[in-house]
Amino acid sequence: MPLSKTHSKNGRTNKGRESRIQREKRELILGAALEVFAAHGFRGSTIDQIADAAGMSKPNLLYYFARKEDIHQSLIERLMDTWLDPLKAIDANGDPMAEICAYIKRKLEISRDFPKESRLFANEILQGAPRIISMIEGELKTLVDEKANVIQGWMDAGKLNPCDPHHLLFSIWATTQHYADFDVQVRAVLARDAQGDTHFEGAATFLENLFCKGLAPRN
Amino acid sequence: MPLSKTHSKNGRTNKGRESRIQREKRELILGAALEVFAAHGFRGSTIDQIADAAGMSKPNLLYYFARKEDIHQSLIERLMDTWLDPLKAIDANGDPMAEICAYIKRKLEISRDFPKESRLFANEILQGAPRIISMIEGELKTLVDEKANVIQGWMDAGKLNPCDPHHLLFSIWATTQHYADFDVQVRAVLARDAQGDTHFEGAATFLENLFCKGLAPRN
DNA sequence: ATAATATTTTATCAATTGGTCAAATTTTTG
């Protein structure tokens, strides 16, 4: 008996549990979909491509995710934690300079370790964020405003060179995510002989230098 | 007699000239295509969408550009000048700090005045730059290496805080283009009442501050 | 004006796309 309807609609088996196969195959599909969506955006990606990349037939894939949209949604959801965690981790009680440097470092590590996730996010934003705009306007904005206040407090206390905290966060996002999103260009321009992820070290050094000098309070 | 073959293959009319109608319609199409490609990437955009946006029928559009690829190619080509000019304008004989500040300002103005072009470029890079990788590895890399040398010279002369010039350029590209490419997110996060392009002023102030302090030589 | 040329429309195509269905197969459970 095909259970795809029951299964697909609530994402559960009859007994209310996910089988081992389901867990594994869903994971397989999400991995393949991440690759494809990151490279072509939502509209530019096809279910066939994802099924191919996952090594399964299209109807089989659709047994696990009833619609293309659902796969994308799943990816975005699990991406969000990865995306917001580093910002959440900024500690209002820590040393201002150290906190911001640590944040930059963490964001850069995410670009290095999860470049496809970064490109998935970038694609979504570039295309007008149709599927995550509410999260951006809600959860993200709230969190950003909160941390911007923390940073503003540090500046008011003379512990950081005063500047707009929102733009500071933008510039940290931009510079760090650039290494994942514009990876092709970065590699082409640097084009050293052996180029694994070596440029990430150079980037870390450069960014620490830039932001440390740029944010150090005037004495 | 339908001249689409002759016309489409070499982009010229029989008499070797472009008619007024051809000039105007091509322009109309490119404008519409820029909008669509910037929003959905190459694969995510359809000829129908572009034709709709240009207010003409699909076959009529295909009379001016025989293939979807050709429209995209045309856009990319005319984009390249806009993209490389500001970098070319960096003057080795100018004042280092002033030159870099001016470069940042110009790049930010381009994000403000040509956001769709920026997103078109970002989409192309994100998707692996399949259609412009040779330009990146060739013309762009050559130019970047040349200007990186100029900047290195300034650092060696003690006129700039020493750091990797390539990463410096990356960080300028990233921070300025961010305001075009991630526009939706920027607006959502800032979300002030009246928000035309006001945030570009804030961005200019912030970036000048950041890079000026970050690059000023230690005395 | 009229012939030549350029532009636009209508109709159409084959391929691709997101998605469905029922049958076949495999896995799990009793």
Place this chain on the structure above:
DNA sequence: CAAAAATTTGACCAATTGATAAAATATTAT
């Protein structure tokens, strides 16, 4: 082992997509 449930497959479908052909219309040159 057998029955039940879960998974996989192959055959389809309607809509969309990139593109073409030919007829109809408009423009330009003589």
